[in-house]
Amino acid sequence: MEEAAGLIAPAATMIAAMMTAANLGARVTGWGFVVFTLGSLAWSAVGFASGQTNLLATNLFLTLVNIVGIWRWLGRQRGYEDGARRAAERSREAAAPSLFAASALAGLPGSDIRGEEIGKTVDAMIECESGRLSYVVVASGGLGGVDETLRAMPASLLECHADGLVLLMSEAEFAKRDTLGSAAWPACPPRGRGSEVPPGREGGRPGKDVAHVAAQ
Template identity: 85%
Template structure:
């Protein structure tokens, strides 16, 4: 091995130490004249333009990117198609991590991601296979009912997340869920979330189902946004056990499951 002498300036707190001669060997330590040991950190050799990256390097880039993208897709809960596609990306990420584990000899990493790959395949079948078929069937039935003589239909699974607007068309919020009476099978009330950003600092209010009109693009609340804001807010973990009573300024739901008309609700709106 050939050692190339060079002069290195080492600044230390002791003023009596100045320049010393050291012999540098690539990747090895060389004893200094004054004692001690000097280690040289080697820079990675530059890859030539024609040299292709290794499988481990490519997989190391794909794995974290795919995992982060898939996590965002599944957490968004945007339906069976998006969630199922998220599991497809998850599978790509777990395969890439498996390649990294195999190439680097990390057995734990390899075995863990092989197991996660099987879990992700189940998720693909669950969301892109079965659940997507359910949603497509319900959507097509709802679309066909709009042009038929029978009353229009909508899937009960869509009761959560429906946009809600007031009698004037102003958007209020979205439905969180709906409560159904077991004996009659009728909807008792909707819980509507309003305000906040991304579910943070939102307000929940229970509104009788008879005060809504169902439309293809969501629910229309037969009252103004100002009247809606006057309703009592709910604790997210303590919903009412029975139909909430209407305030004095609000029209009572008609008996027999009827509902007030748009004209009746509009008369009670402030300033109308």
């Protein structure tokens, strides 16, 4: 038993770490915690069989943590995602504007007017007073988030679809837009196909100022 547990424990831990780090949604993350639980129980068995009290105690505690993770991701968070997905599906069949979950914006693929994928959305900025989408930040290039380039896309140049965002420009036009620093996102959306922020608005308060600029 100790030999089998010694094989299962590291394998389960490595697989679970990859599943949770990939951030592929509530289901995958939740099942990652299930595999983590298998690994921590196997490590507990190794600790018990070999008399390593510290290893046993640590992994019994981690088993409790993993159970909380299972409840959070396979229970609560999965329920939220299922509710949002079903609402979006029903909206496409109803005589009403189509919906999609705001949480789904992060990681949503963005394609140019020809349908070629050119990046993925990182996040979106919402106007406080109107509740309207101001702009989204699209990441392109790089590998696994390393050396990627961020650009802001105003809502006026976006079309939302169930399977992603369409940027109303070519890939070449997108590449010409100003890039953003990771901690220097604009306070106001860039206007039209240009990427400049109107003078005097760089430090404007989100909400009224942003809505005023968007209306120009």
